[in-house]
Amino acid sequence: MSDDIILRIVGKFLIPLVVVFALYVQFHGEYGPGGGFQAGVILGAALILYRLLFGDAAARKAVSPRWLRLQAAVGVLLYGGTGVAGILLQGQFLEYNVLLTDPINGQHLGIILIELGVLLTVSATITALAYTFSADSEEHLSDPQVDASSQSDQLRS
Amino acid sequence: MIAQHAQILVVILPLLCAPLVLLLGKSRIAVWFTVGVLSVNALLTWWLLLQVLTIGTLRYSLGNWPAPWGIEYRLDPLGALLQVMIASIAAVMAPFLRKLLAEEIGSSRQYAALVAFILLTAGLLGIVATGDAFNVFVFLEISSLSTYALIAIADKRDALLASFRYLIVGTIGATFFLIGIGLVYILTGTLNMDDLAVRLPEVSHTNTTQIALIFVTIGIAIKAAIWPLHAWLIPCYSYAPRGIVAFLAALSTKVALYALARFLFGVFPLADMPIGSVLLEILQLLAIAAMLIGSAAAIAHSNVRAVLAYSSVAQIGYITLGLALATSAGVTAAIIHMFNHAFIKGSLFMCIAILATGSGKHTLESLKGLGHRMPIVGIALLIGGFSLVGVPLTSGFISKWFLITALVQAEKWIWIVAVLLSSVMSIIYVWKIVEAVFDKSDDKQVRSYDLSVDIPIVLLAAVSLYIGINSSALVSTAEQASKWLLGMP
Numbered sequence: 001m002s003d004d005i006i007l008r009i010v011g012k013f014l015i016p017l018v019v020v021f022a023l024y025v026q027f028h029g030e031y032g033p034g035g036g037f038q039a040g041v042i043l044g045a046a047l048i049l050y051r052l053l054f055g056d057a058a059a060r061k062a063v064s065p066r067w068l069r070l071q072a073a074v075g076v077l078l079y080g081g082t083g084v085a086g087i088l089l090q091g092q093f094l095e096y097n098v099l100l101t102d103p104i105n106g107q108h109l110g111i112i113l114i115e116l117g118v119l120l121t122v123s124a125t126i127t128a129l130a131y132t133f134s135a136d137s138e139e140h141l142s143d144p145q146v147d148a149s150s151q152s153d154q155l156r157s
Numbered sequence: 158m159i160a161q162h163a164q165i166l167v168v169i170l171p172l173l174c175a176p177l178v179l180l181l182g183k184s185r186i187a188v189w190f191t192v193g194v195l196s197v198n199a200l201l202t203w204w205l206l207l208q209v210l211t212i213g214t215l216r217y218s219l220g221n222w223p224a225p226w227g228i229e230y231r232l233d234p235l236g237a238l239l240q241v242m243i244a245s246i247a248a249v250m251a252p253f254l255r256k257l258l259a260e261e262i263g264s265s266r267q268y269a270a271l272v273a274f275i276l277l278t279a280g281l282l283g284i285v286a287t288g289d290a291f292n293v294f295v296f297l298e299i300s301s302l303s304t305y306a307l308i309a310i311a312d313k314r315d316a317l318l319a320s321f322r323y324l325i326v327g328t329i330g331a332t333f334f335l336i337g338i339g340l341v342y343i344l345t346g347t348l349n350m351d352d353l354a355v356r357l358p359e360v361s362h363t364n365t366t367q368i369a370l371i372f373v374t375i376g377i378a379i380k381a382a383i384w385p386l387h388a389w390l391i392p393c394y395s396y397a398p399r400g401i402v403a404f405l406a407a408l409s410t411k412v413a414l415y416a417l418a419r420f421l422f423g424v425f426p427l428a429d430m431p432i433g434s435v436l437l438e439i440l441q442l443l444a445i446a447a448m449l450i451g452s453a454a455a456i457a458h459s460n461v462r463a464v465l466a467y468s469s470v471a472q473i474g475y476i477t478l479g480l481a482l483a484t485s486a487g488v489t490a491a492i493i494h495m496f497n498h499a500f501i502k503g504s505l506f507m508c509i510a511i512l513a514t515g516s517g518k519h520t521l522e523s524l525k526g527l528g529h530r531m532p533i534v535g536i537a538l539l540i541g542g543f544s545l546v547g548v549p550l551t552s553g554f555i556s557k558w559f560l561i562t563a564l565v566q567a568e569k570w571i572w573i574v575a576v577l578l579s580s581v582m583s584i585i586y587v588w589k590i591v592e593a594v595f596d597k598s599d600d601k602q603v604r605s606y607d608l609s610v611d612i613p614i615v616l617l618a619a620v621s622l623y624i625g626i627n628s629s630a631l632v633s634t635a636e637q638a639s640k641w642l643l644g645m646p
Binding site: 070073074076077080082083084086087092093094095096097106125156 | 162165169172176177179180217218220221235377625
């Protein structure tokens with residue numbers, strides 16, 4: 001894709017903006033339309049755009065499938081962990097009031113943590129889906145390091 | 158503290174165990190961790206069942222938001238019984254999953270299979286645990302998605318196709334269910350099942366309610382593989398990895414049938430609805446068709462897994478018939494058979510999985526004579542087969558006894574003939590398998606195999622024998638569950 005110079009330049013400019021917009025949607029979710037799922041999809045879209053413009057190898061170098069798997073799992077654990085924290089602090093599962101001494105602050109903290117968990121898992125899953133569809137074979141997912149380097153070698157040569 | 162939260166812990170323990178296992182990856186700790194979590198979970202469900210039977214329905218408000226505004230988990234006798242069934246079978250099967258899958262799934266994917274297995278368990282437990290209609294949909298999707306992955310994971314062409322077919326059909330089912338839920342939500346403004354049961358009678362005569370009931374019933378019927386919506390089930394049970402199919406056949410359709418029972422009797426005011434009785438009549442007819450056609454197809458097939466899959470279609474017919482009678486005795490029979498059939502089919506598919514290890518074939522020919530080489534598996538297969546037929550002293554007999562009693566009470570004489578006919582047909586297909594497995598003429602080499610995989614089979618078969626001999630605990634629980642379900646004091 002060496003001749004797509006316009007796309008690459010525009011992409012380089014756009015991708016950070018998309019990421020920032022994702023974060024905006026993320027933190028806006030507490031008050032209005034938005035939230036972790038939408039933000040996760042936007043963040044995932046930024047990563048997918050990067051992959052489309054700069055190739056599979058570069059994308060795998062930036063965000064490896066192994067990392068995505070980790071991120072997806074951590075997101076769910078963060079969500080569930082926030083819920084369990086409510087139980088441990090003598091509330092109900094997913095009760096945010098007990099997270100901090102002030103129940104209103106607790107509600108804020110709870111929803112932010114939950115939405116962060118959603119963001120992590122959704123963005124990782126969306127990106128992993130794109131990787132899976134683009135992978136030539138299963139080996140890409142199981143052993144990203146070897147593959148990414150050999151592919152980028154091929155690209156350079 | 159655990160006592161107070163046990164109801165929610167049953168669902169979130171496996172739900173959080175899944176990502177942890179993903180993080181642990183291929184290490185051996187992952188398996189033992191899973192076994193530990195699922196065992197604790199099974200103990201919790203037993204304890205919850207005892208609680209429900211003594212105290213009555215348990216309720217839990219998520220986030221301390223009171224129902225109907227917040228999501229409420231509600232555990233009744235039927236739910237508690239099914240949770241015991243799901244969690245126990247999952248805990249019994251988890252330690253041996255790796256050995257059972259070793260032949261079909263490469264080691265790089267086995268941990269993924271384990272994760273999907275745990276998620277499936279969580280999804281099934283969730284459907285049963287929740288008292289919120291939309292939550293049922295979410296957990297239905299969790300369990301379905303992990304099922305699609307589990308079927309496709311073996312990387313076999315047939316399995317991929319089966320999984321894709323199930324994906325399409327299952328998604329249509331889930332969509333239908335969601336449309337139904339959406340309609341009642343628009344009508345009543347609530348998603349809490351108890352609250353729906355209070356508000357729906359006011360609008361029971363509107364067309365929207367009738368259509369919602371139809372959508373919900375068809376959606377769940379697809380998931381439950383009620384004839385003629387069973388087509389996805391046959392390839393799935395025939396081509397999914399052997400170790401997985403035992404779990405699927407044991408539980409997934411049963412949980413969908415639970416959801417059907419819950420929506421028919423616990424949410425919609427069937428008696429007041431114009432189409433209520435018609436729907437039950439149709440379900441009875443479909444159940445009869447399932448029994449006869451399923452059994453006939455089972456006789457016709459020579460692939461053992463297809464035989465058992467069609468037999469499942471027939472057995473789902475028995476359960477549906479019990480439910481569709483909508484009498485206390487009928488629902489009791491359905492609940493008893495739901496429980497029994499899970500253990501019977503689980504153990505039968507497990508037996509076939511072990512018998513087919515090595516050869517990888519599931520034709521009657523390839524299983525010839527193996528019963529002599531693997532006596533424990535052979536005997537378990539015999540017990541399972543007898544249970545399917547309904548021989549006295551096995552759990553299948555108890556199921557049939559209660560079903561026929563219920564039919565007698567309802568004075569459905571023709572249905573009784575159909576049930577008996579289907580039982581006779583089941584003798585034929587069970588005999589086909591038993592005859593092949595215990596064929597003396599064939600002299601196959603003794604294949605050495607890991608005896609530890611017999612443990613889950615022995616346990617599952619023992620349950621079905623025990624219930625055949627002493628069914629009082631199950632029957633009284635089922636009676637209590639059906640009384641609760643039909644809203645009788």
